[in-house]
Structures are given as structure tokens and as C-alpha cells.
Amino acid sequence: MFEKGGKLEKLYYLFEAGETFMFSPASTAKKTGVQIRDAIDLKRMMMTVVIAMVPCLVWGIFNVGYQHHLAVGQVTSFFSVDNLLFGARWVIPIVLVSYIAGGVAEGIFAVIRSHPLNEGFLVTGMLIPLIVPPTIPLWQVALATIFGVVVGKEIFGGTGMNVLNVAMTARAFLYFAYPSQISGEVWTQMAGETAVDAYSGATALAIAQETVTSGGSDVVAALGDFFSFDNMLWGYIPGSIGETSTIMALAGALILIATGVGSWKIIVSVFAGAFAMGTIFNLAGANAFMDLPAHYHLVIGGLAFGAVFMATDPVSAAQTETGKWIYGILIGMITVLIRVVNPAYPEGIMLAVLFMNVFAPLIDYYVVEANKKRRLSRATV
Amino acid sequence: MSKILKLKKGFDINLAGKAEKTIADSPLSETFALKPTDFIGMKRPKLLVAEGDNVKAGTPVLYDKMQEDVMYCSPVSGEIVEVKRGAKRKILEIKILADKEIEYETFESFNVSDLTAMSREDAQAHMLKGGVWPNIIQRPYGVVANENDSPKAIFISTFDTHPLAADQAFTLNGEAEAFQTGVSILKKFTEGDVHVNHNSDAEVSATFGGADNAQHNKVSGPHPAGNVGVQIHHIDPINKGDMVWTVSPYGVVQIGKLFNSGKYDASRLVALAGSEVSAPKYYKTYSGAAISKLVAGNLKQDHVRYISGNPLTGSQIEADSYLGFYDNLLSVLPEGDHADFLGWILPKKNVLSFHRAWGLFSFLNGKDKEYVLDTNTNGEERAFVQTGTFEKVVPMDIYPTYLIKAIMSEDFDNMEALGIYEVIEEDLALCEYIDVSKHDIQEIVREGLELMQNG
Numbered sequence: 122m123f124e125k126g127g128k129l130e131k132l133y134y135l136f137e138a139g140e141t142f143m144f145s146p147a148s149t150a151k152k153t154g155v156q157i158r159d160a161i162d163l164k165r166m167m168m169t170v171v172i173a174m175v176p177c178l179v180w181g182i183f184n185v186g187y188q189h190h191l192a193v194g195q196v197t198s199f200f201s202v203d204n205l206l207f208g209a210r211w212v213i214p215i216v217l218v219s220y221i222a223g224g225v226a227e228g229i230f231a232v233i234r235s236h237p238l239n240e241g242f243l244v245t246g247m248l249i250p251l252i253v254p255p256t257i258p259l260w261q262v263a264l265a266t267i268f269g270v271v272v273g274k275e276i277f278g279g280t281g282m283n284v285l286n287v288a289m290t291a292r293a294f295l296y297f298a299y300p301s302q303i304s305g306e307v308w309t310q311m312a313g314e315t316a317v318d319a320y321s322g323a324t325a326l327a328i329a330q331e332t333v334t335s336g337g338s339d340v341v342a343a344l345g346d347f348f349s350f351d352n353m354l355w356g357y358i359p360g361s362i363g364e365t366s367t368i369m370a371l372a373g374a375l376i377l378i379a380t381g382v383g384s385w386k387i388i389v390s391v392f393a394g395a396f397a398m399g400t401i402f403n404l405a406g407a408n409a410f411m412d413l414p415a416h417y418h419l420v421i422g423g424l425a426f427g428a429v430f431m432a433t434d435p436v437s438a439a440q441t442e443t444g445k446w447i448y449g450i451l452i453g454m455i456t457v458l459i460r461v462v463n464p465a466y467p468e469g470i471m472l473a474v475l476f477m478n479v480f481a482p483l484i485d486y487y488v489v490e491a492n493k494k495r496r497l498s499r500a501t502v
Numbered sequence: 503m504s505k506i507l508k509l510k511k512g513f514d515i516n517l518a519g520k521a522e523k524t525i526a527d528s529p530l531s532e533t534f535a536l537k538p539t540d541f542i543g544m545k546r547p548k549l550l551v552a553e554g555d556n557v558k559a560g561t562p563v564l565y566d567k568m569q570e571d572v573m574y575c576s577p578v579s580g581e582i583v584e585v586k587r588g589a590k591r592k593i594l595e596i597k598i599l600a601d602k603e604i605e606y607e608t609f610e611s612f613n614v615s616d617l618t619a620m621s622r623e624d625a626q627a628h629m630l631k632g633g634v635w636p637n638i639i640q641r642p643y644g645v646v647a648n649e650n651d652s653p654k655a656i657f658i659s660t661f662d663t664h665p666l667a668a669d670q671a672f673t674l675n676g677e678a679e680a681f682q683t684g685v686s687i688l689k690k691f692t693e694g695d696v697h698v699n700h701n702s703d704a705e706v707s708a709t710f711g712g713a714d715n716a717q718h719n720k721v722s723g724p725h726p727a728g729n730v731g732v733q734i735h736h737i738d739p740i741n742k743g744d745m746v747w748t749v750s751p752y753g754v755v756q757i758g759k760l761f762n763s764g765k766y767d768a769s770r771l772v773a774l775a776g777s778e779v780s781a782p783k784y785y786k787t788y789s790g791a792a793i794s795k796l797v798a799g800n801l802k803q804d805h806v807r808y809i810s811g812n813p814l815t816g817s818q819i820e821a822d823s824y825l826g827f828y829d830n831l832l833s834v835l836p837e838g839d840h841a842d843f844l845g846w847i848l849p850k851k852n853v854l855s856f857h858r859a860w861g862l863f864s865f866l867n868g869k870d871k872e873y874v875l876d877t878n879t880n881g882e883e884r885a886f887v888q889t890g891t892f893e894k895v896v897p898m899d900i901y902p903t904y905l906i907k908a909i910m911s912e913d914f915d916n917m918e919a920l921g922i923y924e925v926i927e928e929d930l931a932l933c934e935y936i937d938v939s940k941h942d943i944q945e946i947v948r949e950g951l952e953l954m955q956n957g
Binding site for chain 1: 816842843850854855859861875886903921939942943944945
């Protein structure tokens with residue numbers, strides 16, 4: 122019925138998607154070419170990334186509850202049932218909306234453009250909820266996801282053809298279209314309750330910027346105990362749902378590296394680039410933010426999450442191994458550069474990744490050209 | 503100067519059912535076939551015989567209108583029983599019913615001093631007429647060599663690292679003299695060297711190791727270390743305008759025998775291997791043997807796929823069909839037409855994977871584990887997503903992904919610059935195996951080669 126010529130031929134790819142999710146197909150190798158095929162397929166590869174995001178998701182759910190209870194003055198232990206229930210109440214709907222809105226957009230394009238449903242969406246659908254604040258209106262999640270899928274990916278031809286990272290495109294859309302819901306003090310879900318007086322909803326990066334504008338001299342002191350290095354490393358701080366905990370992002374990184382699905386070169390080089398830029402600023406030392414010890418940059422904000430899950434997107438990253446080093450280091454450096462030098466954008470990783478997405482093909486171009494030259498030069502030997 | 507290559511990149515596919523090194527007694531196949539489709543560059547095959555004709559081993563049966571001097575000869579003596587044709591009367595198989603006792607066409611034979619004095623032209627004429635020329639493959643393009651070319655070097659890989667591959671030293675045991683003659687004859691065609699490449703991880707066989715008039719190199723590493731294309735890349739790479747020839751060890755021996763004994767000797771040891779074979783062994787037969795006699799009563803089950811050649815580069819043949827001209831291996835694997843519930847996410851330990859993505863635990867099994875792999879594609883074709891993996895199985899200074907994309911976009915300049923002249927299908931077959939997105943890489947490579955050759 123769904124086959125060519127069948128009544129519902131147009132819906133073939135929807136049918137195919139459903140069927141192949143139930144059963145891996147009974148298709149066999151062609152008469153010529155390899156007669157055996159590796160056990161891997163794209164679905165499994167994408168699911169590996171989703172699994173790597175689970176630590177961040179779980180931490181994010183607890184943290185949304187923890188930050189809420191902290192803000193309203195109820196001290197709880199981090200892994201409490203209260204935190205879990207409150208966090209789930211606000212996070213799960215965002216995840217569902219992201220998957221449903223994006224899935225529908227994918228499905229419509231699969232039908233119109235007659236291409237298979239892209240498994241890439243398994244990853245995008247989970248990434249988007251993890252990089253938005255817990256207070257985000259659900260309609261904005263839906264809108265951003267659709268924008269990311271359609272403008273970030275489908276107009277280029279679908280998964281594998283996109284220039285920009287889809288989830289980052291979605292977030293950039295939110296950032297520029299609805300800045301008041303994604304910047305300022307939006308990082309704690311109050312659920313209508315009032316915060317205690319001592320509570321400030323600001324993020325560490327905002328505090329750092331504030332220190333500079335108010336002429337302060339010591340960012341670490343301004344960050345105080347709440348934003349201590351350890352707290353930021355573990356992620357007991359407000360922020361986008363999945364990005365607060367550097368440790369959880371690193372747990373994801375371990376999974377990605379051990380499975381070979383994410384490039385360790387990119388992950389390592391983003392951290393290295395950020396640290397190097399932080400050190401350069403330390404040496405320059407023109408203001409308080411520049412004096413922030415370089416290792417703080419690695420745990421503040423979304424750098425770790427971005428390095429592990431955004432920069433490593435194989436489609437939008439550099440594709441040559443040499444290129445991956447250059448690409449990663451530049452993402453790290455530009456992130457810190459944006460943070461410290463440009464007060465309009467407190468977090469730099471989003472723009473750094475998108476910026477380097479655009480430059481990745483250029484990096485690859487030069488790496489491949491070098492290969493061509495090397496090959497040509499053999500001729501004279 | 504002989505070279506020692508240590509290759510790191512690549513991937514060994516360790517399959518169950520390797521042929522035991524014994525020669526089985528079995529009834530000889532009764533029919534043999536010459537298949538024009540085995541010769542990739544052959545454009546317009548023309549028959550020299552008709553159904554009902556009697557031929558001897560070495561009687562010309564076929565030639566290519568585009569390359570009229572190269573004779574394709576009958577492997578056995580007997581009667582032409584059928585010329586099987588396909589669409590548009592394309593010749594598919596020329597079937598020969600073999601005599602009980604093989605009779606040979608008599609060609610001139612030569613002693614050692616004759617051979618030393620022989621000119622290239624005389625050697626060439628003898629080889630063309632005697633049916634051994636199709637053993638010579640030209641790179642670039644991987645087609646039967648043009649007899650008027652002078653290659654810059656000639657390469658012979660004496661070992662095969664493909665899964666289930668027949669052991670070259672075993673199949674040619676005792677043929678040192680013919681091998682030597684073959685090498686000496688080939689040396690007449692090039693100003694450069696004849697390279698004989700050995701596996702450094704194994705003892706050098708007496709058949710190949712002692713050959714004079716050749717440069718002996720040693721190569722170690724996982725598959726595709728045995729691929730002659732990979733060896734060429736590291737020993738004397740093919741740049742634009744260059745040409746080299748490659749010959750299989752069997753081909754060298756066959757050339758040698760033609761000069762030593764004046765016979766077109768198509769006898770060969772063929773390995774019957776694969777997880778579905780009850781007793782995988784070697785069989786003595788001739789090129790192009792019918793497979794039905796080989797497998798009769800020797801299979802564990804009947805839902806199988808017959809592959810002429812190895813599971814990476816071979817092609818599927820029917821149960822009543824014949825081995826290919828260049829193949830000394832019949833692989834028998836289980837057909838994989840089964841749907842697996844949630845097969846895309848449940849853990850798999852017994853399906854070999856180059857990758858380690860979630861649930862693919864084959865890397866925990868160690869290198870010695872032998873796998874029973876079926877022909878299931880384990881997934882559907884998708885756009886290219888994963889990067890950086892093809893490079894890990896191609897031990898050459900080549901970017902396979904970029905080369906493949908250049909071919910797909912018919913970008914001639916880039917195909918050339920990225921190394922199309924250095925590869926044929928088999929060199930990128932591992933990429934096809936490990937490809938997450940299940941592309942037909944070898945088919946794409948051939949399309950690229952045809953574009954470069956014919957525009």
C-alpha cells in the first residue's frame with residue numbers, strides 16, 4: 122500500500138520510519154559490492170548521542186527543582202524526590218514539545234521532499250530542551266524547534282547537508298527573536314512563588330560582566346560561595362536545563378569518546394582553546410573579567426556542554442582530522458573572547474559554534490588542498 | 503632497494519569457516535564457463551566459437567572488439583554446450599562441457615636461455631595468443647592492460663588479507679619455477695622494477711621468495727595490507743599520467759607455465775570457505791568451474807548466498823553458476839533476509855563492527871574470535887553523517903570521503919587531485935563495510951573510474 126504506485130505512496134517514508142524503528146529491515150547486500158555489512162547504522166549512532174545526554178538531562182531535572190527550592194528558601198538535598206518531581210514537571214513538557222514539534226516538521230518534509238525521515242532529529246530533539254532555560258514558554262520551544270529543523274536543516278536538504286548545527290540554530294533564533302525569555306534572570310523556574318530576599322537569579326557570567334561595569338576588581342570574590350569553582354564544576358547553579366554541570370557533560374563526553382561517536386579531538390581542543398584564551402587574557406589583565414583565572418572559563422556557562430554535544434556534531438563540524446583540531450581550538454578561543462570582550466553577549470559558546478560551523482568547510486578546504494599539493498609533489502620524486 | 507612497510511590503518515574481518523589447508527578429493531566439475539562480465543574493461547565481446555564446437559584448453563573463445571589481439575581462451579577441452587545471453591543479446595556465459603582427459607593446444611615452449619634472449623615483442627605475442635594476457639591488470643582503472651603500453655613498474659602481491667581469502671602460498675605450492683619464469687617475462691615489459699610483495703607477518707613462501715629479476719618488499723598490517731593498490735601507493739605511487747601493471751601470483755604462474763611448457767594451464771586450487779560450509783577445504787579444478795559439484799553435500803543449510811570471491815569484493819552467483827575468471831575462492835554465507843525486532847538499538851555482540859557505538863560490543867571479543875556474518879545490511883541507506891572513519895581503514899594518504907563526494911558530483915579535477923588513479927573498488931571496500939550510512943562505495947568508485955577513462 123505504501124510502495125510505489127500504492128494508494129498511500131506519498132506516505133512511504135513515514136511508513137518506512139515507523140517500520141524500521143520496530144524492526145531493522147530484512148534487506149540484504151546487493152549482488153555486487155560488499156556482501157556483508159557492519160552492525161552499525163545511523164539510528165544506533167544517533168541513539169548513542171542521546172544516551173550520552175542522559176546524565177545531563179537527569180542532572181538538569183534535579184537541578185531545576187533544586188534551584189527552585191533554593192530560591193524560595195526551602196533547603197533540600199540535591200537528589201531529593203521533591204527536586205525530581207518539580208524538575209520533571211517543568212522539563213518533561215519541554216522535551217515532549219521539542220520532539221513533537223520537530224518530529225512533525227521532519228515528517229512533513231519527508232513526505233514533501235520524498236526523503237527518509239532523518240534520525241538526526243533524535244539528537245536535535247533532546248539537545249534543544251537542554252539548552253533553554255526552564256522558564257521558557259512551550260510555544261517558543263515549538264517555534265524554535267521548527268525553525269531549527271526547517272531553516273537550519275531541511276532547506277539545505279536534510280540531515281547531512283546542513284551547514285549549521287540545528288540545535289544551536291534553534292537557540293540563536295530564540296536568543297534574537299525573544300531575548301527577554303532567554304536572557305536576564307530567567308534561569309530559575311519559580312512556578313509563581315516568590316523568591317527569598319537574598320536570592321539573585323543571575324548567572325555567573327552575568328555577575329562577571331557586572332563586576333567589570335561596576336568597576337570591581339575581583340570576579341572570583343564577586344562570584345562568592347554560591348558560584349565557587351566546585352559548585353560550577355558540579356553544576357549546583359542556575360542556567361539552561363542541561364548545561365550547568367561540567368561533570369555531567371564530561372560524563373557524556375566519556376560515552377561519546379569511548380564509543381567513537383564524538384570526536385575526542387574536537388572536545389579536547391575546545392577546552393584547550395578556551396583555556397589558552399583565558400590565559401592570554403590573564404596576561405593582558407586589562408579588567409577584572411580578564412583576570413578571572415583561566416580554568417574558571419571551563420566550568421562557567423555552557424562551554425562544556427557545547428564542546429561535548431554541539432561542537433562535535435559531525436555534519437556541521439570540520440570533517441578532516443587536522444581540521445577538527447583547528448575548528449575546536451577556535452571555538453574555545455572565540456567563546457572566551459565573546460564572553461570577556463563583548464558585554465552584549467554574556468555567553469559565547471552559541472555564537473562561537475555557529476561561527477565556526479560556517480568556517481568549517483573553509484578549514485577543510487585548506488586541509489584537503491594541502492593533501493592535493495602533497496600528492497602532486499610526489500610526481501617529481 | 504627493497505622496502506619494508508608497516509601499515510597501521512585497516513580492519514581485519516575474521517570470519518568463521520576458513521578453508522583448511524588440505525586438498526579435498528571430489529568429483530571434478532563437469533562444466534566450466536568463461537564470463538565476459540568478469541573483465542571490467544571489456545566493451546564489445548565477440549565470440550570465436552559457436553555452440554557445438556569442440557575446443558581444447560587454450561583455444562581462443564572470445565575477444566574484445568576494442569582490443570582485438572588479446573585472446574580469452576577455454577580453460578578446459580570439451581564441447582561448447584551453451585552460450586548464455588542476457589538482455590540485448592549480451593553474452594553472459596560461454597559454457598564448456600569438459601572432457602574426462604584435458605587436451606591442450608600446443609604453443610611453443612622455451613628453455614631458460616631462449617627466455618633470457620627473448621624480446622619483449624615476441625613475449626607479448628606469445629602471451630596474447632596463449633590466453634594469459636588477461637592476467638595483467640592496468641592501474642589506473644583496474645582493467646586488462648593494453649599490450650602496447652610500457653608500465654613504470656609491475657606489482658605482485660603474494661598474499662591476500664581479505665576475509666576468508668585463499669592462501670596464495672598454499673594454492674601455488676611447488677610452482678617456484680613457473681613463478682620465476684613469469685617474473686622474468688614481466689620484467690621485459692617495464693624499465694622499472696617488478697615488485698614482489700610479501701607478508702612480513704608470515705614466513706615467506708618458497709614459491710615467491712626466491713624469484714630473481716624482482717624487488718622484494720615486505721608489508722605488515724591489517725587488511726587491506728595485502729591489496730596491491732595499497733602497496734603501490736607506498737612503494738611507487740601512481741601520479742597523473744603514470745601507469746603500472748598488477749598481476750596476481752596465480753597469473754604470474756600461469757604466464758610462466760605457458761612459456762615453460764607451451765600450455766595454457768587453467769588448473770587451479772580453489773578454496774571453498776564460509777560459515778555455512780561443513781568442511782571448508784581446497785579443491786583442485788580449473789578456472790571458471792561450476793560450483794554445484796563443489797558444494798553438493800557440503801553445506802550446513804540451504805538458505806545461503808554463494809559468492810565468487812571474498813565477501814568484501816566478490817559478487818553473488820547463483821547455485822547453478824560458475825566461479826569468476828580471477829577468483830580462487832567460493833564463499834558461502836548465510837542469507838540475511840530477516841527483520842530484527844528493535845534491531846537498531848538492542849545490543850549485538852556477535853555481529854562484527856568496526857565501531858563501538860551503543861550496544862556494539864564486538865570489540866570486547868578480541869581479535870581471535872571468528873564471526874558468522876550474514877548478508878543483512880544492518881540498516882538503511884542514509885546521507886553521509888559520520889566523519890573521520892573511512893580514513894581509519896584506508897592506509898593511504900587519501901581522503902576517501904572527499905574522493906567519493908568528488909565522484910558523486912562528477913568533479914573531474916578533484917577526482918584526479920584526490921587520488922582516483924590510485925584506487926580501484928577493492929581498495930575502498932572496507933569503507934563500504936564500515937559505512938554508517940550504507941552507501942555503495944565500490945559502485946561509486948567504479949563510476950568514477952569509468953568517468954575518468956571514458957569521459
